[in-house]
Structures are given as C-alpha cells and as structure tokens.
Amino acid sequence: MAEQAYTVASDSETTAEEKSSSPFPEIAIGVDIGTSQCSVAFWNGSQVELLKNTRNQKMMRSYVTFKDETPTGGVNNQLSHEYEVLSGAAIFNMKRLIGRVDTDPVVHASKNLPFLVQTLDIGVRPFIAALVNHMWRSTTPEEVLAIFLVELRAMAEVQLKRPVRNIVLTIPVSFSRFQITRIERACAMAGLHVLRLMPEPTAVALLYAQEQQVNVHENMGSGSEKIALIFNMGAGYTDVAVTATAGGVSQIKALAGATIGGEDLLQNLMHHLLPDFDSLISSRGINEIKIMGLLRVATQDAIHKLSYEENVQIDVDLGNGTKICKVVDRTEFEEVNRAIFEHCEKLVIQCLNDAKVEVGNLNDVILVGGCSNIPKVTNLVKGVCKRQELYDGINTLEAAVCGAALEGAVASGISDPFGSLDLLTIQATPLNIGVRADGNCFVPIILKNTAMPVRKELVFTTVHDNQPEALIVVYEGDEKVVEKNHMLGYFKITGIPPAPKGNPEITVCMDIDASNVLRVLAGVVMPGAQTPVNPFMEVRMPTVDDGHGWCGEALLRTYQTNLDVTVLQKNKLH
Amino acid sequence: MTSASILTSHPLISPLSPSFTHSGDHRQLPATNLRFSKPRVTSSATSSAEKTRSYSTNTFQAANTAVSLYQILGIPMGATGVEIKSAYRKLARTCHPDVAQVKSASTEEFIKIKAAYSTLSDPEKRADYDRTIFRRHRSVLSSQEPAYSRFRGSGYTSRNWESDQCW
Missing domain, CATH: 2.60.34.10 (Substrate Binding Domain Of DNAk; Chain A, domain 1)
Known part of the structure; x- marks a missing residue:
C-alpha cells in the first residue's frame, strides 16, 4: 500500500496524442522544496508561471501526514487546524534532516520537532517516526520527500496536461554531495529525473539576469556587467551568492551557505520562553508532543508579528499547568538570536571576499527567502553591503522557483522568439x-x-x-x-x-x-x-x-x- | 572502460580537439590573428609574429601544436578587458553544455574557453602568459615534456597552452 504511493503512473514514453497536445513536452519544471514551504513553476511558452494547488495556493506547506493508511502531503491536504501538523502524525523539516547522520548538531536540534527523531550518536542515519494510532511508525526523510514529490508531480501533470518527468530542483548551497544523492534518491522514488540541481541563490541570479536582459535590450553576451549579491534566508538554510551578469549570462562568482534559518530563530525563542523546554519534553509522550506543538505555533506567530510590530504578547497554555504569558520585544528577539544574525553577516562578508568584490562595486543587493521580512535580516544585509536600498524588482518567496523554471526551459533546449530565454547560468562549485x-x-x-x-x-x-x-x-x-x-x-x-x-x-x-x-x-x-x-x-x-x-x-x-x-x-x- | 578511452576523453590529452578544427567559431580565427592592432603587452609583438608564421605554414598543424588563449577566445592579443569578457560571454552562450547544440564536444570546449578567460582576464596571469608565449617559441626544441603528456598522448605527444594553464 505504501509502495503504491511512490509511483504516479510513470509514462514518460506516452502516447502520441499526449505529446502532440503540448508543443514542448519535455520542458523541465522548476521545483523549490523549502524547509517550510514549497512551490512549482513552469515555462508556459512566453513566461514563467507558478502552479496553484486545488486550494488556490502557490506556496504549499512542506509536510507529510501519516494519519491514515496512505500518507498525505501538504500539497492538497486540507488541514483542519495548524495544530494537526503538530500532533505527532506529521513529518516536516525533511530538508534539514535529509542526508545527515545522528552525530550532526542539526539532527540534534531537530529533536525538538513534534515527531520522533532518535539518535544513537554513532554516525548513522537518525531514526525518524510519525505517531500513527498511538504507535511510532518509522520513516526516512527520503521517503517523506518522495511522498511529497509524488503529490507535487500529480498536481503538475493534471494542470499541465502532460507527463512530468524532468525537474530542476533548488538546493541549499551548503548541501554536501552526499545530501544531493539523497535528494536525487527521493526524486527517483517519485519517478522524477533531476535535470539540474540549482543552489537557491543561483536560481535567483538567473531570474535577475533575465530581468536585466528585459530592461536593457542589448546583444547577447555584451553590454555592461552588473554585479549583484543575493542573500537568501529561509526556514532551514541561509545562502549567499555574488553573481556577475551581462547579456543574459549569469556567472556565479562565489557562493557561501550555512544550515541556519528561521527554524533556529524559532528554536532559540522557544528555549528563551521556556528554559526547561528540553527536560520537559524528554519523555516524548503524547502530552509532550502536544506541548512542543503548542509552543511552536505560539512562537512562530510571535516571530511573524515581530516583523511588523515592536513587541508582541505571547499567551499560551501548555496544558500541563505551565502557562507562558510574556511580552517579547524586537530587541529581545534579536538578542536571543544574536549568534544567528552574526553568522549571517559572516556569510555575506565571506562571499564578497571570495568573489573579490568590494561593496562599492555591487550594482544590486537582492534579499529573498522566508526570513527576508525580519527587520534585523534586512538591516544586517544593508549594513554589510553599505547601502540604503535593496533591489525591489523580485518577489522574495517566488524568485528561486521562477529561476529554477527558467533553467528548466533553458536546459531543456527551449528557445523563445522574443529572447526571454537567451539566458545561461555558469555555476560555480560551492566547496x-x-x-x-x-x-x-x-x-x-x-x-x-x-x-x-x-x-x-x-x-x-x-x-x-x-x-x-x-x-x-x-x-x-x-x-x-x-x-x-x-x-x-x-x-x-x-x-x-x-x-x-x-x-x-x-x-x-x-x-x-x-x-x-x-x-x-x-x-x-x-x-x-x-x-x-x-x-x-x-x-x-x-x-x-x-x-x-x-x-x-x-x-x-x-x-x-x-x-x-x-x-x-x-x-x-x- | 579501457584506459585508452579514458585518456582520449581527456581534454588535456587530446592535442587536436575536434572543437578547434570543426567549430565554425574558431575557423574564422586566422583572419583576426593576422591583423593584430595596438600591441599592449610587451612581448606581444614578437610572439604574434611567431604565431603568425607557424599559423600560415599549416593551419592544421598550428591548431595541433599551439592554439593560443587569444585564438580560443577569438580576440586579438591587444584586446581590452571588456573585449575579453564580452568574447567569453558570447562563446559561453554558444558553447556551454546547457545551451550548446552539439552536447558531446561542448564540455571540453567550454573548459578551454573558461581556462583561456580566467588567464586573460587577470592582468598578472595575462602578462605571465604573454611572456610564456615568447619564451616557448624560443625554446621549443629544448622544452622538457611534462610527465603527463608521456602517457596521455596515445600517439600525440604535444602539449598545448590550456594544459599548461591547469597547473
């Protein structure tokens, strides 16, 4: 039963009828699987378009629930409530867990997630399980990702009315080649072929290159060079890239990345609100999972509010006699997460040094990712790059997936009569x-x-x-x-x-x-x-x-x- | 896989890369090569004369033994930094495996273009390179073969400039 879930009728060699229905049957679609959210985009023949799920959402939550016999992912699943994700039955943050061994600090930090992450600290893969009918049912990050990808693929095939086999997937800069093989494995389980894996900021760089190309109608390969710094902070990873762009060619000059992100901000604030959090949840019964879930949702809401307000009132009853009632202001939040923000600054400085680019020579500074709304993140990027304004021509959440879709079209050999696909990314090795x-x-x-x-x-x-x-x-x-x-x-x-x-x-x-x-x-x-x-x-x-x-x-x-x-x-x- | 196929698939090994003899881009090069304008680098006058001579004797052989980095990018030796960058981008737009029409040869070709660009775009490396051209043409007979060319040539024993740049 479970195995069936991995195979969407894989008919890449399909009937002539289906092939003729679309002029470009083999265009790879762009997929951005974030730690927290995910999206799919494709080249529609004249521009990049994002797919929407049945609930009209472009951004879908990245999780899989093991509630019933068949696991269901966050692509189409209607959540009765946010807390359902936190009931122990849902596995998420798989992008942080995939390809890591149980001695990895990132895996240890994931023990705070409201499902089972067990480590033996001997350098093997961690034990991950979801709570199904009061039993911990084991799974793997690859399996969870594959289930999710099958749903995405099915959604894309229905909407594009053609089989989908090739994808361009965005990945964090800091992924090791071993982690990449695990991602490819998950894609293979879902019947997908990875045409390209793009470090997230390089996908943004390609979109930027296209925008520059449209702005200045110039000849291929010529024209003035623009140097941009791209800072991408999501829930799980932070990446930086410096790119030199001219005539649609985006040459990646340097990459830097680390496994830090919104998840760390969240965990730090949770520990700040409830200092004995770790000991409280150590037994991992159903009540503890609930505590983790309640605190997580409350903290997440607080961080979102702090992006727009100076302070936020947190009121949460953890149900075990512990009530948290506290006002947290922005300064406190920034102080609690000082190490994370300093690490972000370091990444930007390192990337600029590696690229041998002075801040004065940057034409644009582009900030994307789920954390780009956090004032401290905006300020630190502006501060290091010594500028008042950031590039505003790009959608912070959709840029990476749009870039991936562009790469999908370019690498599939599609050309556009208006030159919108006269693009090229010259990638660089991250390590x-x-x-x-x-x-x-x-x-x-x-x-x-x-x-x-x-x-x-x-x-x-x-x-x-x-x-x-x-x-x-x-x-x-x-x-x-x-x-x-x-x-x-x-x-x-x-x-x-x-x-x-x-x-x-x-x-x-x-x-x-x-x-x-x-x-x-x-x-x-x-x-x-x-x-x-x-x-x-x-x-x-x-x-x-x-x-x-x-x-x-x-x-x-x-x-x-x-x-x-x-x-x-x-x-x-x- | 046999050793022979590994060796011949190596770009540094095959002195006569198909990309240089068959690609349309490179065929147009000799013309550029003959009219060097404004020699900006000290040794360029001598070396360009040398090169012109060897090129005119037999294009095929010239391509075999000494394709200069300038020839790879299709630019004169006096090209400015902007011209070098622009030539590199234009070639990348046609030769990069993501966009090339003929996928098989494009990787090797792109690696050569990239190597040429990274040397010529760095003023210090470019000056060194220009001096190497000058030196090499004087000591062409006495040059010691590097270790790798002994086994990699599978018949061909010549070096080319790209291989030197990889060290």
Missing part, C-alpha cells in the same frame, strides 16, 4: 573537492567557486619505497584536516612497480560536468613510460553511503600511512 594526502591533510584539486563544468588534475606520488598500492580518498569541504570534511569515496591504485618513494606519478583527475556529476579518474605512470602501468580507474562519486565518518577511521586504523600519497613536488613548479 573544495580534493583528496587525502600526507596523513590527514586535505589537498584540494578543484577549488571552491570554480566555474562548472570543470576538469582539474594533480599529480601525487608514493610516500614509502616500493609502495605497491596507493589509497585515493576523496573529500569535499573547506577544512584543512580531512576529518572535518565530507568523505565522498575512496579506491585503491594497485600494481605500482617497485620504485623509490616520490618516483611513481599518480595522476588524480577530477571532472564535474554541467549537470554536476563528479567523476574521479586516477592511475599511475612511471617516469619515462609512455603508458600507464594499469588501466586508469574512473569512479563516479559519491560512493559512500551512511557512516562516512566510520570509513575514514576504519581506513586509518587498517592501513595507517601504508597506502598514503603526497603531492608530487613538480606540480608546484608549474
């Missing part, structure tokens, strides 16, 4: 990708903020005399020490002929194509030889599943430095 060398050092091969597609290589060598094998361990991240980065996979180069250390040349080549697929190629060649000793290895990464922390430790324990590599010095001469 360094490299290998482990000299023990636990991370040696980047593709640096972050490199334009994609890209191919880079570096030559390594052995660290022991007559070393027969070399271990290539691939990581992604910004840290100098490998353990702090995400492991993507590993493989062994074998059959290295006996030679003094530093002699064999182990070439590691990394390749990312336009759809962001990473391949690692490696092989060994002896000095003076014309051909590699053995066939090169080609590995599509990531290959590791759960517990990547374990793999690194196990490899170190088993092989110590026996199979280590080091950078061949002659690289540095070039």
Whole structure:
C-alpha cells in the first residue's frame, strides 16, 4: 500500500496524442522544496508561471501526514487546524534532516520537532517516526520527500496536461554531495529525473539576469556587467551568492551557505520562553508532543508579528499547568538570536571576499527567502553591503522557483522568439573537492567557486619505497584536516612497480560536468613510460553511503600511512 | 572502460580537439590573428609574429601544436578587458553544455574557453602568459615534456597552452 504511493503512473514514453497536445513536452519544471514551504513553476511558452494547488495556493506547506493508511502531503491536504501538523502524525523539516547522520548538531536540534527523531550518536542515519494510532511508525526523510514529490508531480501533470518527468530542483548551497544523492534518491522514488540541481541563490541570479536582459535590450553576451549579491534566508538554510551578469549570462562568482534559518530563530525563542523546554519534553509522550506543538505555533506567530510590530504578547497554555504569558520585544528577539544574525553577516562578508568584490562595486543587493521580512535580516544585509536600498524588482518567496523554471526551459533546449530565454547560468562549485594526502591533510584539486563544468588534475606520488598500492580518498569541504570534511569515496591504485618513494606519478583527475556529476579518474605512470602501468580507474562519486565518518577511521586504523600519497613536488613548479 | 578511452576523453590529452578544427567559431580565427592592432603587452609583438608564421605554414598543424588563449577566445592579443569578457560571454552562450547544440564536444570546449578567460582576464596571469608565449617559441626544441603528456598522448605527444594553464 505504501509502495503504491511512490509511483504516479510513470509514462514518460506516452502516447502520441499526449505529446502532440503540448508543443514542448519535455520542458523541465522548476521545483523549490523549502524547509517550510514549497512551490512549482513552469515555462508556459512566453513566461514563467507558478502552479496553484486545488486550494488556490502557490506556496504549499512542506509536510507529510501519516494519519491514515496512505500518507498525505501538504500539497492538497486540507488541514483542519495548524495544530494537526503538530500532533505527532506529521513529518516536516525533511530538508534539514535529509542526508545527515545522528552525530550532526542539526539532527540534534531537530529533536525538538513534534515527531520522533532518535539518535544513537554513532554516525548513522537518525531514526525518524510519525505517531500513527498511538504507535511510532518509522520513516526516512527520503521517503517523506518522495511522498511529497509524488503529490507535487500529480498536481503538475493534471494542470499541465502532460507527463512530468524532468525537474530542476533548488538546493541549499551548503548541501554536501552526499545530501544531493539523497535528494536525487527521493526524486527517483517519485519517478522524477533531476535535470539540474540549482543552489537557491543561483536560481535567483538567473531570474535577475533575465530581468536585466528585459530592461536593457542589448546583444547577447555584451553590454555592461552588473554585479549583484543575493542573500537568501529561509526556514532551514541561509545562502549567499555574488553573481556577475551581462547579456543574459549569469556567472556565479562565489557562493557561501550555512544550515541556519528561521527554524533556529524559532528554536532559540522557544528555549528563551521556556528554559526547561528540553527536560520537559524528554519523555516524548503524547502530552509532550502536544506541548512542543503548542509552543511552536505560539512562537512562530510571535516571530511573524515581530516583523511588523515592536513587541508582541505571547499567551499560551501548555496544558500541563505551565502557562507562558510574556511580552517579547524586537530587541529581545534579536538578542536571543544574536549568534544567528552574526553568522549571517559572516556569510555575506565571506562571499564578497571570495568573489573579490568590494561593496562599492555591487550594482544590486537582492534579499529573498522566508526570513527576508525580519527587520534585523534586512538591516544586517544593508549594513554589510553599505547601502540604503535593496533591489525591489523580485518577489522574495517566488524568485528561486521562477529561476529554477527558467533553467528548466533553458536546459531543456527551449528557445523563445522574443529572447526571454537567451539566458545561461555558469555555476560555480560551492566547496573544495580534493583528496587525502600526507596523513590527514586535505589537498584540494578543484577549488571552491570554480566555474562548472570543470576538469582539474594533480599529480601525487608514493610516500614509502616500493609502495605497491596507493589509497585515493576523496573529500569535499573547506577544512584543512580531512576529518572535518565530507568523505565522498575512496579506491585503491594497485600494481605500482617497485620504485623509490616520490618516483611513481599518480595522476588524480577530477571532472564535474554541467549537470554536476563528479567523476574521479586516477592511475599511475612511471617516469619515462609512455603508458600507464594499469588501466586508469574512473569512479563516479559519491560512493559512500551512511557512516562516512566510520570509513575514514576504519581506513586509518587498517592501513595507517601504508597506502598514503603526497603531492608530487613538480606540480608546484608549474 | 579501457584506459585508452579514458585518456582520449581527456581534454588535456587530446592535442587536436575536434572543437578547434570543426567549430565554425574558431575557423574564422586566422583572419583576426593576422591583423593584430595596438600591441599592449610587451612581448606581444614578437610572439604574434611567431604565431603568425607557424599559423600560415599549416593551419592544421598550428591548431595541433599551439592554439593560443587569444585564438580560443577569438580576440586579438591587444584586446581590452571588456573585449575579453564580452568574447567569453558570447562563446559561453554558444558553447556551454546547457545551451550548446552539439552536447558531446561542448564540455571540453567550454573548459578551454573558461581556462583561456580566467588567464586573460587577470592582468598578472595575462602578462605571465604573454611572456610564456615568447619564451616557448624560443625554446621549443629544448622544452622538457611534462610527465603527463608521456602517457596521455596515445600517439600525440604535444602539449598545448590550456594544459599548461591547469597547473
């Protein structure tokens, strides 16, 4: 029964009748699955249009309720009351949970959500469950996301009157490649093919590029360059991008992102209102779930009001004898969340530095996302960028999904007679990708903020005399020490002929194509030889599943430095 | 997958990329190449003369051995920063895999264009590069082959400028 829910009649190879009904049967639609809300947009032949659900909503709540036999998502489901989402039967915030292990602080923070998140703190996936008929029914973030995507897909197919298979999905900048594979897995479960994954601010950048193109009728690729900073703060993630735009081409100069967002603001304020919150809910009975739900709704309302009012009265009866009756003003709210706002500032500064752009050279500053109404967020972005006004030509909640829909049309090869699709995003890598060398050092091969597609290589060598094998361990991240980065996979180069250390040349080549697929190629060649000793290895990464922390430790324990590599010095001469 | 196919699929390996011999954009290049105006960089006069000579002997061979970054972007050596940027964007609009008509070759082509652009758009790197052109043409016989070209050539042993830029 549950399995049926994953398969919307998948007929991408459908009848000629259906194909002829639409001039562009294969245009990918844009999907923005937010931590809290989600939306779908498509290219209608002349412009981008947002889909509405049966209740005429463009923004749909991202959650799935496991109330009855068949789970239902927030696409069409009519909630009797906000509290129903908080009854323990609904799973939400899956975007914060997907692809994370139970040692992750984000997973630990999610234990405050009104459903079951259980951790064992050993680096495996957390146990997640919904309350169904007084039983905790287990599920996974992938499953929840897939159920939700099936509903979205069904909705889109009905309205577009054609099968929908290809999508362009927006993702946070800080997603690791492992998290991306989990997202792709969820899409595959829902019968969807991910044509492109766009970091959210780059989707906004594409929309901005189109707006600039419309404003100034100029030739492709020419015209004056505009540099924009895009700040996107949603419920789960905050992302920053700096883009250089001219003639419809948006070149991403730098990206920065972190797992902070409205959810953190909410949790901090909840803990401020009820300091013994964590101990109060530790037993996770039905009453505790209700307390969590009540407090969550009250706090959420208060934060929304604080965007427009200086102070707000919070009155909530948690039903266990605890009543919260408190006036919270804006300053208090900002003080409680000071660390979050400082982190946001840091991201903006880092992104500007990485892009090598001075604030004076910014043509526009664009603020989007669910948190863009919060006065403190507006002020901090204005403050760092030293400007009075923000770009106002963009809808803060719809920009990302509209950009994704544009990319969907462009990447599907659609052209527009009026030039509205003469657009291109040149994406950049959000994180360094490299290998482990000299023990636990991370040696980047593709640096972050490199334009994609890209191919880079570096030559390594052995660290022991007559070393027969070399271990290539691939990581992604910004840290100098490998353990702090995400492991993507590993493989062994074998059959290295006996030679003094530093002699064999182990070439590691990394390749990312336009759809962001990473391949690692490696092989060994002896000095003076014309051909590699053995066939090169080609590995599509990531290959590791759960517990990547374990793999690194196990490899170190088993092989110590026996199979280590080091950078061949002659690289540095070039 | 065999080693041969890995190697030939590598852009740094194949000295004679199909994109350079078959693409319409690049075919128009020789003309630009012959009329260099306002040499702004010190070594450009010499090196452009060198290049013109090698180009005129045999276009095919020239493309094989020494396609300059300027040729990749289709601009004269004296091009201004704005011209370089604009040439890059125009090429990206046709060569980027998202928009290219022929998907197969476009990734390699775009990587080359991007490498050329990132060198030429940085004044320091560009000056270094211009000096390299000058040096290389003098020491073309004595140049040591880098390690990678020995096994990657699968018959071809030449280097090209893009590969040098990747280091």
